[in-house]
Amino acid sequence: METINPPGTLYIVATPLGNLEDMTFRAVRILKEADLIAAEDTRYSKRLLNHYGIETGMISCHEHNEAKKSVQLIETLKAGKNIALISDAGTPLISDPGYSLVKAAAKHCIPIIPIPGCNAAIAGLSVAGLPTDSFLFCGFLPKKQQKRSLTLEGLKQERATLIFYESPKRICALLQQAIPVLGDRKACIAREITKLHEEYLRGTLGEILCTLELRPQVKGECVLFVQGASPPPPMTSELLEELILSKQNQNKGTADLAREIAATCHLPKKQVYDTILRLRNSSSS
Known part of the structure; x- marks a missing residue:
């Protein structure tokens, strides 16, 4: 009688944001034991793997080839092989590739296990000095000014702390556009989290913008935290x-x-x- 082998497991492995010491023991073990590592950028991830003596083979899986590679990776998983998915930094799928693969794996009833670790949004929120009981992760806003403005308009009544990812080239433009829409609220910018030039700027959106505009250049990926809308006055x-x-x-x-x-x-x-x-x-x- 023919036996059907169980499928392999897809591990979603968080990796350091910058400081290699932030890798967990479990993440190292999973990457060593996996049959294959699907990496956002194999050249970038090679540094991490070499640091921990991980010799598992890698295959690229990024935003431009994820749909195509997912078909191949699903077949590998169905054959009983274990795959670890990693991004360049932090937790995969959180403004990083991986959604198509995880969606396909779930559709085929393939086990999907998270290996928790670093995440820029949560790490920055923990030290932002803003309310943490309720927060809304907004990721990267649209690049075009009109669409970005419409998105901000839709968020201005949100009571939760808002979290945005933004590139250093567009962070000042985001602040300039956010102030007239959201008001000059309390905020925090986390820059280069866990890296050599790690920095946290706290104050109002206007104060942070003034600080950044005095610099010849803003460097490093930024996470912007903005206090949510104030509750309406009590209805007498x-x-x-x-x-x-x-x-x-x-x-x-x-x-x-x-x-x-x-x-x-x-x-x-x-x-x-x-x-x-x-x-x-x-x-x-």
Whole structure:
């Protein structure tokens, strides 16, 4: 009777952002034991592998060939071989290649195991000095100014701390565009995390922009952290009445108007409904 061998495992392995000492023991072992390493840039990753004496063979898997290479890698996994996916730095798939491969592996019921480690967004957030209870990772914003502006507009009411990746060439342009849209909020820029010229700039968006504009050149990949939108002021009885009166000419029924205001102001519908009735009764008497 023919037996079917189980598929191999796809390991998603986080690697150092810059400092090679940030590699975990488990990550080293997995890379040594894997049958194949799929690397974003095999030439760049060779330095890491040589440092830890890892002799596992590599194959390139980057944004330009990922769709094609995924087919080949899936067949390798289905044949029972284990593959470790790494990016140039940090955790694969987080603004790095790998999504197509992981999606295909999940579709074929191939085991996918994360090997946790470095991530620039989380590392920077931990020292940014901004709220960490809720955050939104936005990755790289569109390069074109109009699309970037529309994206920022869609984020300006977001209460969570915002996290952006940006290149040193465009970081000042991002700050210049963010200030009029988001306001001059508290922020932090993390630059060259874990590397020799590691730096953290804290202050308002305007203060950080002034600091960077004084430099002849900004170097190193940047992570920008921006404080989320402030909560709206509490809705007092007086403000609620003013809002209801301003909408009285919309010719909406009491229930419809109450539903709309309750949803917009995050108030109990009954409270709004009763206030509308009271105001309408007092105006008709």
